Amino acid sequence: MEMLRTCFVMITIALVFSLLLPSANAAQVPAPAPSPSSDGVSVDQGIAYVLMLVALAVTYIFH
Incomplete structure (x- = not known):
């Protein structure tokens, strides 16, 4: 009886971890930043x- 209870607890813990850990890992991965x-x-x-064209025009006008 004790072995059955231990096996049930271990299966329950494994099931909880298998359901919770993939979502925790996926939440921690940041999305890549968009390129500028x-x-x-x-x-x-x-x-x-x-500015160079303006300077050229001003120089041409005053020359």
């Missing part, structure tokens, strides 16, 4: 080109 759409280099380069 722009790192700012292209924006900085565009601003630099505009």
Whole structure:
């Protein structure tokens, strides 16, 4: 009788762990971050080109 009760307890504990642990592991895995759409280099380069064109136009006008 004691062996049957011990076996039942062990099966119950194994069942509880098998149901709870996969969800706990899945909850701990973070989702991958999305890649940045722009790192700012292209924006900085565009601003630099505009400023150079403005400087060229101002130099041409006053020359």
